[in-house]
Amino acid sequence: MKKEIIIGICLIILIAAIAVVIVPGLTIIAPGTSSETVGQPTSMSTIKSSDVAGRSSHNLVLNPSISMVEGTKEMKKILVYKTLPPIVTNEITLDYAKKFNVTGALRAGAVVQSEDLRYGIEISKSSGSVRYVDQDRPNEQMDAPEMLPSDAEAIEIATKFLKDRDLFPEGAAFSKTYRENAITVGEKPERVVFGRIGVWFNRTLNGLKVDGTQLVVYVGGNGDVIGYYANWRNYEPYKEYPITSPQVAFDKLKTKGVPVGMNNPDTMASIDYVYLAYETTAGAYKEDYLKPVWVFKGNVLVDGKSAMLVEQYIPALTDDSVKELSL
C-alpha cells in the first residue's frame, strides 16, 4: 500500500515537472478580474483571413511572457452553486410588462405583446431570462448617431433605469458598453445610419467571474431605453468539489483543438490568458448548477500576427465531481 502511494506521488511530481518544462509560461490570472481590464496579451496586428473556416489546430502554446498568478494555481477545490429553478408566473410576467410599460394580452404565462406587435416582454421558462423589445427601434429617424447619448450618459441612463424598476440585481457591476451600428455598404465613405448602445453588466460569485451571464440595457436616441435582456439566474451555494489543474485543462484543450479557420491545421495558436471562472449556460437552456471552467484566451498566429481570436472553455470539475453532481 505504501509502495503504491509512493509511486503515485512520484508520478504526480513527474507530471508536474514535465508540465513546468513544457509550458513554462502558463499563466493564471487572479480570480475576479475582467478581460477588459487585466492580463490582455501584448497588442498584435490583425490580418484578414480569406480562407474557408472550419479547420482546427492542436498546435497550442502558452505565451511565455505571462507569469503565473499566485493563489489560483493552488486551488484544489471550488464551491459549486446550485441553480435555482426559474419561477415564471402570470403575475411575474405582468409585473415585468408593467415595468416596461407593455400593454397587451398575456400569452402562455410568459409573453405580453402589444397588439401592433411593436412592444413585447418575454420570459424564458427554461432559464428565467427576460427580454424586452421595441421592434421599431432603433431606426434612422430616432436613433441616428447624433441622437445617441455618450457612453457615460448611456451607463447612467441604463443604471438608473434598472434601479428605478428594481431590476438591478445584487452583485451586478458595470462591464462595458458596445455600440451596435448599422452602416451603409457600397457607399464611400460608409456612414452610420443608426445605432444603439448596449450597456452591459456582469457578476462575480465566490470571487470568480460568471461568464455567460447577460444583463444588457439598450439605449437609443434621446436616451430612450429600447431593449433589455437579462439571463441572470439565481444560485445558492452547494458544495465544494475538486477541480482539475489548469495544466490538465490546457492539455484537454490541446486535444480538442481550436478553430483556425481555413488556415493550416498546424497553425499555431497562442494562449495568452487563463483564468478560472464559472460558466452559465445560454438563456434557452436549463441549468442544474453553475459550472466551473478554465477559460483560455489568445490568438491564432499567422506569420506572427493575429489571424483570429481564441476563446475556449474547459470544464474545471473533475469527472468524478461531475458524475456526483449529475446524480
Place this chain on the structure above:
Amino acid sequence: MHRKYILIWLLIFTLIGFVHAENMNVTNQSQGSVCDSGSCQNPSDMTLAETVTTQENILSNETMCSASRALQETMNSQLYATNTVESLSSSSGWDVAVRFDNAPGNSFYPFSISPGIVGTPYYAQLTTSDNTLKWIPYCFRGCGWETCYWAIISRQACEQLSTPCESLDPATTGCICYGGIKNAARIDGWFVERQRITDNLYHIKIRGQSLYQADPRGELWLNPDSGWKFTQVISCGVEQDEGSYPRPTSCGLVNDTMLRFQAAGDCASSCACEDAGGIGIDVIAEKGGVIISPPVADFTATPTSGNAALPVQFTDISTGSPTSWSWNFGDSQTSTQRNPLHTYSTTGKYTVSLTAANTAGSNTVTKRGYVTVSGKTVNYYVFADGVALYHGLDGNLDLPGADTTAQYFYNQMTTGQNRCQQYKGTTYCWDGRNNPVNDNTGSKYWNKLELADTSGANSAEFSFHVGHGWEDGIVFGTLNNFKNTTRSDMRFSRVKWVAFDSCKVLNQSRSGSWGSVFDGVHIIMGFDTDGIPKTDQGPQFVERMRGGTYQGNPYIVTKIRDAWMYTMQDTTHDSTLKGAWIWAVPSQDDYLPGYGPFKEPTKSNGAYTIIWDNFICN
C-alpha cells in the same frame, strides 16, 4: 270583396286615430250601436233631410239606426273652428309640409279644402290659431255593406257661411245646399290635416282612400329649423290591394322630422281596376319634443362580398330617428358611427348587427352571413441545407449538429398546423422546396457548377444554410469533395431571406462586398465571427418569427432579423460570437409572411441602399 277589405281597414283607422285623439269624440262606438241592429239603407236612397235628422239624433237616439240606415258624422265643434288655407312657401315660416307623389283616384287636399297638385310640396304652420282638424268620416252602412267617405268641412261650418244656400259651390266651399239647408258635401279624397292639442303639441293626420286605384305615396315633414319634431307615431298604415292581393307597403319615420309612406307599386294595366289603396297616419309633432318611440333598426352595405382585405361601407337606414348606433361587424370589431366604413381582413362569412337607439329605446337588426370575405393563398417555399461532414476537405472540423439544425428548421417551417397562417386576408403557406441534405448521398449546394434551381436553393423564398462559412462565402461538402461558394458566385433570383448559420459569414471587413448579391434579397443573416451551430437554433428561429412556442418557451412575434439575433443570443454566450445582418432598405422590418407586415418580394434592379449591422451574443 275589395270593398270589404277597405271597410274593415278604415274601421281600424278610425279606431286607432280616434282613440288617441284626446279632443275628439269617438263616434265609432255609436256607429257600431247604430249599425248593429237592423237593416240598413243605402244613403243614396235617403233624402238629405233624413240624413241630417239622423245625424243630429244619432248620439241620443240609437233606435234611429234600426229604422233603416246609418250615417255618421263625427263632430266636435272645437275641431272645426276655422278652415285655414295657407299659402306658405319653403322659404317662409312654415312648420309642416306634405307632398303626395301619387294620389290615386281622388284629389289630394293638403291642409285645405282646395285640391293640391301631386308632386308639389305644401307648407303650413302649427300655430295657436291653427286648430283646424277638418276631416270627418261619413260612414254609410247599408244592408250588408258599409263604406266611408271623408268630408273636410262640417255641417256647422257650412251653416256659418254667408253665401246663400242655393249659391253654394261644393267645389270651393265643400258645402251643398239641399232642401234649403246648408250642409257638408261628401268629398272623397286624400286629406292632410292638423289637430291642435296644445300650443306645442299637434296631431298630424293623413287620411284617405281610393276604391279603384292604388299606390298612394308621399312624404310628410317638419321644418328642421322650427323646433318641431315628430315624437310619436300613433298609427302609420298604408294598404294597397291589387286584385285580391295585398302588396307590400311601408310607412314610418325616416328621422324625427321626416315621415315617408308608400305602396310598393302602381296598379298594373292588367289589373281589373278593382284595386284599392288607403292611408291612415297619425303622428304627433311636438315643439322641442323628444322622441318617445324606439327606432326600427335597418342597414345596407356595399359591397357585401369580395376578397380580403375587403372594405365595406355600411349605411344606416333605420327609421324612427335613432340618435345612436352600435355596430357589430361579426369579426370582433365594433363601431358607433352612423355610417361606418369597416375593412374585413380575414376570410369568412360575417353576421352583422346594428342596434339603433333613441331616448325611447333601442332596436337591433341582425343579418346573418351578410358579408362574405374570400381570401387568396400564397405559397412560399423553404430551402434548408445542413452540412455536417466535409468530404475531401482535409483537416476541416465536422459539424455534427448542422444537418439536424437545418432539418429541424425545415420541418418546423413546412409541417404542422402553423405551416399556413393568415394575415390580412391572405393565407401564406410555407412549403418545402427541397429536403435537407443527407451527407451520405452528397450535399446539395449553391455554386457556379450547379444551377441553384437544380438544387432547389434558389427556388425558395427562405433559405437556411448550416455549415462552415468564411467572410466571403460558404462551403459545402459533397460525397467525395467540397465546394466553396463565394459571395461573387451567389446569384439569387427568388430567395428573399437568407440565414447562414455559419461562422465568419458577413464579417465586417468584407461587408461592403455583399451588396453585390442583392437584387430582391431582403436580408442575409449570419455570424461575423466563429459560431457554433446548435440543433435548437433552427426551430427556435422559426418559432421566434411566428411568435410560437419551442421547448415550452413561448416567444413574441418577432421581426425576421431580430428573431435571428434573439436566437443567437439565447443559444450562445461566447463573448467572441457576433451576429450580423445585411439588408436592403427597408426590408429589415419584415415579419415572416403570415405573421406580420412585410414587403412583398420585389426586384428593383439592385437599386437599394444596403446596410450592415451586427450584434454581440454576450
